[in-house]
């Protein structure tokens with residue numbers, strides 16, 4: 001039986017040296033040294049031997065089995081490494097490949113214009129005041145001197161909530177009252193940027209939401225010449241030094257006198273083009289001296305204080321600057337539009 005064992009072990013060793021995959025190796029393991037393997041089974045037959053033969057057989061058998069086992073361990077370790085290397089080679093990363101460009105987000109064109117406007121007004125000493133989007137009818141209209149049946153208060157123009165006294169502000173001007181009530185009796189130099197809402201047919205020229213930047217200066221002895229000088233200073237910074245401007249009379253319930261400000265068309269230099277509708281001028285903002293009633297509603301005595309206010313539309317400024325023909329692009333979330341800025 002010992003000879004039989006020696007031969008078997010030799011065969012097993014020979015077979016082992018031929019193997020090169022872990023599958024084959026596992027099969028070999030169960031064939032020879034596994035629980036039901038041929039060597040293992042032979043070891044169990046030790047009882048068939050005589051008492052004298054047993055220890056010799058047993059010792060040799062264990063020796064042979066240990067050799068086979070360590071042979072197996074060595075081989076399986078080597079194969080595992082080889083197989084792993086192979087797998088890594090197959091799914092190799094080429095670290096020298098150039099990376100794919102990451103497409104970066106960028107600022108919305110309105111935000112870019114807003115920030116430019118903030119910067120200019122900050123340089124001139126105006127603070128930003130954030131007023132609320134949801135307003136009362138009183139703030140949005142009454143305290144701004146709108147007569148009770150002014151057409152702007154119609155349902156067609158204003159988004160009302162279920163409470164008819166609460167609405168989405170139709171302009172940033174109600175912020176004027178809030179600033180005055182908070183700052184009284186200090187002098188005021190603020191701009192009030194924010195979203196405004198109007199219940200309108202959406203077309204290339206009108207949206208139901210848009211930004212405005214309101215401005216308010218209140219103090220002693222502020223005159224219309226201060227309004228003009230300050231706004232000309234602003235437009236010079238925004239559109240370039242020396243660009244001609246003009247003021248036309250206008251009407252707003254909350255300013256008196258009121259005006260609209262134009263800059264010479266910077267696309268045609270005043271010669272007349274499609275963008276300025278062949279007038280040579282672009283209207284850029286509404287403005288005026290704060291109406292005495294509005295000063296009073298803000299807590300300032302119009303005999304002691306005066307002020308000016310203005311309101312501009314950053315989307316309009318952006319449209320003129322970039323020749324954008326349709327305001328609906330601004331909130332359309334179309335990357336083909338947004339990525340151009």
Ligand code: PHE
Pocket residue numbers: 170171172173214215252255286287288309310311312
């Ligand atoms: N609130 C006005 C509008 O929405 C703009 C404006 C603001 C005019 C301040 C004068 C003074 O058209």
